[in-house]
Amino acid sequence: MSNNLLSNKNEFVNQVFKTILHNSSDIIFNISSSGTILFISPSFSDSLNYSISKVIGSNILDYMHPEDINYTLKYIDNIKEKEIEDSHLEARIRSADGHFFWHNINMEPIYDELNNLSGYIGIARDVSEFKEAYNALGKKVDELEQFFDLNLDLLAIGDMTGKLVKLNKAWTKTFGYSLKELQETSHIKYIHPDDLTKTLEVFSQINNEQKVLNFTNRFRCKDGSYRYIEWQIQPHKDLVFGIARDITDKILAQEEIEHKHELMGYVIEHTRSSVAVHDKDLRYMYVSKDYLESYKIEGNVIGKHHYQVIPDLPDKWRQVHKRVLNGEVVSAEEDIFVRDDGKTEYTRWECRPWYLPDNSIGGLIVYTEVITEQIKEKERITKEREQFKKTLLSISDGVISINLDNEITLINKAACTLTGYSEKEALGCSLRKICKLEKEINKPTVKDIENVLITKSGDRVNIEISLSPIKDPSDQVNGAIIIIRDISERYQKNKELEYLSNHDYLTGVYNRHFMEKKLLELDTEDNLPLTLVITDVNGLKLINDAYGHDVGDKLLMKVSELIKHQTSKEDYLGRIGSDEFIAFLPKTSLEAGKALIKDLHIKANEAKLDSVIISLACGVATKTDIKQDINVIRREANNNMYRDKQVHGRTMRSQTIETVLRNINNKYDREQVHTERVSVYCERLAQALQLSNQQVVEAKIAGVLHDIGKIMVPAEILNKEEHLTKEEWAEVQRHPVTGYHILKSVDEYAHLADSILYHHERFDGKGYPDGLSGHDIPLLSRIITVTDAYEAMTASRPYQDTKTSEAAIEELRNCKGSQFDPYIVEVFIDEVLK
Numbered sequence: 001m002s003n004n005l006l007s008n009k010n011e012f013v014n015q016v017f018k019t020i021l022h023n024s025s026d027i028i029f030n031i032s033s034s035g036t037i038l039f040i041s042p043s044f045s046d047s048l049n050y051s052i053s054k055v056i057g058s059n060i061l062d063y064m065h066p067e068d069i070n071y072t073l074k075y076i077d078n079i080k081e082k083e084i085e086d087s088h089l090e091a092r093i094r095s096a097d098g099h100f101f102w103h104n105i106n107m108e109p110i111y112d113e114l115n116n117l118s119g120y121i122g123i124a125r126d127v128s129e130f131k132e133a134y135n136a137l138g139k140k141v142d143e144l145e146q147f148f149d150l151n152l153d154l155l156a157i158g159d160m161t162g163k164l165v166k167l168n169k170a171w172t173k174t175f176g177y178s179l180k181e182l183q184e185t186s187h188i189k190y191i192h193p194d195d196l197t198k199t200l201e202v203f204s205q206i207n208n209e210q211k212v213l214n215f216t217n218r219f220r221c222k223d224g225s226y227r228y229i230e231w232q233i234q235p236h237k238d239l240v241f242g243i244a245r246d247i248t249d250k251i252l253a254q255e256e257i258e259h260k261h262e263l264m265g266y267v268i269e270h271t272r273s274s275v276a277v278h279d280k281d282l283r284y285m286y287v288s289k290d291y292l293e294s295y296k297i298e299g300n301v302i303g304k305h306h307y308q309v310i311p312d313l314p315d316k317w318r319q320v321h322k323r324v325l326n327g328e329v330v331s332a333e334e335d336i337f338v339r340d341d342g343k344t345e346y347t348r349w350e351c352r353p354w355y356l357p358d359n360s361i362g363g364l365i366v367y368t369e370v371i372t373e374q375i376k377e378k379e380r381i382t383k384e385r386e387q388f389k390k391t392l393l394s395i396s397d398g399v400i401s402i403n404l405d406n407e408i409t410l411i412n413k414a415a416c417t418l419t420g421y422s423e424k425e426a427l428g429c430s431l432r433k434i435c436k437l438e439k440e441i442n443k444p445t446v447k448d449i450e451n452v453l454i455t456k457s458g459d460r461v462n463i464e465i466s467l468s469p470i471k472d473p474s475d476q477v478n479g480a481i482i483i484i485r486d487i488s489e490r491y492q493k494n495k496e497l498e499y500l501s502n503h504d505y506l507t508g509v510y511n512r513h514f515m516e517k518k519l520l521e522l523d524t525e526d527n528l529p530l531t532l533v534i535t536d537v538n539g540l541k542l543i544n545d546a547y548g549h550d551v552g553d554k555l556l557m558k559v560s561e562l563i564k565h566q567t568s569k570e571d572y573l574g575r576i577g578s579d580e581f582i583a584f585l586p587k588t589s590l591e592a593g594k595a596l597i598k599d600l601h602i603k604a605n606e607a608k609l610d611s612v613i614i615s616l617a618c619g620v621a622t623k624t625d626i627k628q629d630i631n632v633i634r635r636e637a638n639n640n641m642y643r644d645k646q647v648h649g650r651t652m653r654s655q656t657i658e659t660v661l662r663n664i665n666n667k668y669d670r671e672q673v674h675t676e677r678v679s680v681y682c683e684r685l686a687q688a689l690q691l692s693n694q695q696v697v698e699a700k701i702a703g704v705l706h707d708i709g710k711i712m713v714p715a716e717i718l719n720k721e722e723h724l725t726k727e728e729w730a731e732v733q734r735h736p737v738t739g740y741h742i743l744k745s746v747d748e749y750a751h752l753a754d755s756i757l758y759h760h761e762r763f764d765g766k767g768y769p770d771g772l773s774g775h776d777i778p779l780l781s782r783i784i785t786v787t788d789a790y791e792a793m794t795a796s797r798p799y800q801d802t803k804t805s806e807a808a809i810e811e812l813r814n815c816k817g818s819q820f821d822p823y824i825v826e827v828f829i830d831e832v833l834k
Contacts, residue, residue, distance in 0.1 A: 027124040033117050035059045047126055049096035065092035065100050079109055102131040154244035160207060162186035174246050176222030192218035192226050206235045274368035280325060280361060282306040324351045324364045346372045398484035406431045418484055420456030444469055462491035506553055507560035510574035515582060518572055523630045527586035531593040531622040532637045535563060536645055538615035538652040540579035542745035546660045546711050555612055562603050566596045590622035611659050615652035617645035653746040660711050674791055679703030681787035688831035699783055702752050706759050706784050709739030733768050736760055755780035764818045782821040786828050
């Protein structure tokens with residue numbers, strides 16, 4: 001019973017299973033672990049048109065889409081390893097006609113009694129239609145999303161609170177925010193404060209489910225700027241759909257147009273020219289104040305017809321308007337018209353059409369300018385140019401004008417004289433041919449550049465040249481003007497100045513400044529041995545004092561000539577002090593330098609300069625090693641010169657004193673007798689005054705020397721028989737000072753200089769040269785004063801009667817205390833004259 005029951009139950013189950021297999025639209029299959037199809041339901045054949053018998057034994061992968069095989073194998077492995085909970089697989093299965101259909105497959109592993117994997121059982125459901133519908137829907141969604149993001153307009157979906165739910169990418173591009181930043185808060189926070197009120201009013205309309213069109217407000221960008229947004233808004237239930245467009249550029253362009261319109265009106269209104277802009281119906285659009293004033297028009301004319309404003313407009317202008325409205329441009333450069341008051345004016349005018357964007361004529365523009373003053377100015381400039389041309393042709397500087405081809409277009413008389421070419425020869429000729437320069441000028445502009453001009457005859461003229469471009473009113477160069485100045489005289493003076501800057505003005509040899517620089521240049525190894533010779537003129541000051549500076553200058557020139565003859569042209573000779581010369585002898589030994597000095601002394605002794613004694617002191621030193629300091633060598637030469645001076649200087653000065661005294665005696669017949677007598681009287685008087693032997697000797701010598709200063713007094717004054725003039729007497733009165741300077745220069749007589757200086761002072765202070773009095777006058781001077789006066793009174797002079805000794809003594813006594821020292825007078829009379 002139980003077996004029958006069980007058998008009946010199994011039969012029932014099998015019957016039910018068969019019913020499910022044959023009636024199910026899903027494909028039920030059983031495959032081995034390797035994928036071999038062991039069983040498959042009839043629906044496989046029904047849906048894919050395969051024969052079941054042919055399918056059994058084949059591999060299930062043979063029916064899979066190649067792109068899905070790897071994925072399927074991985075799916076099977078995951079089932080086997082129990083690594084997935086969801087045994088769902090979507091794959092494509094090929095039908096008998098080669099088409100692939102999407103199936104949703106679920107598989108479970110089957111194990112035997114030993115728990116070994118024996119295969120898989122699965123169900124596959126055809127989901128192709130669903131898949132296609134889903135893909136189509138996804139595509140639609142993608143297309144909508146793409147359209148949403150690619151749309152250039154600003155698309156937005158928001159709620160009733162103002163929060164933005166969904167935005168397209170145009171928002172980020174326009175305002176700089178990320179979509180997340182915009183969606184985190186209400187868009188009200190981005191609205192311009194001035195637009196907030198009207199924006200909230202729009203929200204009220206939206207809440208009332210009213211559509212809002214062409215609403216504009218300003219939205220803040222991330223950089224803080226604002227942009228104008230024009231909205232189209234449609235509320236729907238709890239959402240608000242909006243399309244916005246950035247119209248900032250449009251608004252700015254409109255503002256710019258309005259600004260330009262206002263600016264154009266302002267510019268035309270305030271321009272100094274007369275300008276009127278009319279439409280094609282000749283109604284005023286813009287007009288300048290100058291236009292209104294010129295035509296004496298009052299009130300606002302904008303929008304009025306031109307002929308209404310000026311009803312008596314001449315027919316000439318009406319014809320011009322017709323021509324212009326037909327596309328012609330009509331103008332006149334100098335149009336004469338007569339005002340109501342009879343005044344004649346000149347105008348420049350132009351009337352031209354203006355065009356609309358479609359290239360049709362929109363109206364006309366009239367430009368009128370009163371150019372009376374310009375005409376007068378033009379006439380004035382023409383006259384000035386003529387005058388300027390005449391001036392250029394007559395000025396002392398050479399003037400040449402050229403065009404862009406370097407052809408001469410103008411040349412004045414001075415330039416013709418400088419170049420040697422006539423105006424006829426020069427005009428139209430190349431500048432290079434007429435104005436030949438030693439140094440070529442490659443710059444467009446030069447000023448006062450020195451150059452040399454080669455004249456037509458080949459002469460060379462030192463010139464100063466300036467070159468400037470000539471420009472037209474548009475600043476374009478159309479030529480050049482050249483100014484040439486003859487600087488030959490200045491050039492020569494500059495050469496002379498340059499010569500004087502390096503040479504001694506008196507002797508012509510180099511000066512100290514030049515020699516200092518030259519010594520540094522010569523101080524090189526190539527010039528060794530370098531010998532320095534220093535020469536000093538002995539007694540120059542004495543010569544100057546005794547004979548005058550003219551004679552001293554002659555002495556210096558004579559000495560420079562003597563040294564020049566002893567040096568070669570490779571040597572350098574310079575005067576470095578009032579009486580000192582130095583010579584640089586490159587590549588010259590010390591022996592050669594000493595030989596030069598020896599010859600120089602010989603030549604000086606042989607030389608003649610009137611009665612002047614030429615005496616030189618010389619020193620030499622030589623640099624033989626580059627390491628030697630040239631300044632040390634120079635000091636050595638200088639020291640050697642001073643040693644030589646000790647030898648020759650004293651003798652020369654003593655000889656000069658003797659020569660001076662001899663010359664005085666030669667030019668003043670009585671001077672020798674006078675000095676001899678005064679000398680004797682001075683010696684005796686000094687003895688009578690009981691002075692020391694040394695003082696007696698000095699008194700005797702002072703008597704001889706007291707009138708040595710008369711060497712500077714002209715002979716014609718000393719020998720004059722008539723009374724001397726005031727000027728001549730002043731000349732004589734200078735001889736004590738001259739004598740003082742002469743003796744001061746000679747060591748052996750210098751101590752007598754003061755006595756000679758003051759021997760014409762008076763005891764009462766009325767003498768000369770310093771007005772000393774009493775015992776302030778040196779004793780020797782007071783002695784000379786008495787003896788000199790007595791000898792003069794008793795000597796034979798052409799300008800006075802000779803006094804007897806008694807008369808002279810009486811004169812001495814009468815002048816005691818005034819002219820003479822009373823004590824010395826009495827001693828002289830009592831002790832000397834007895």
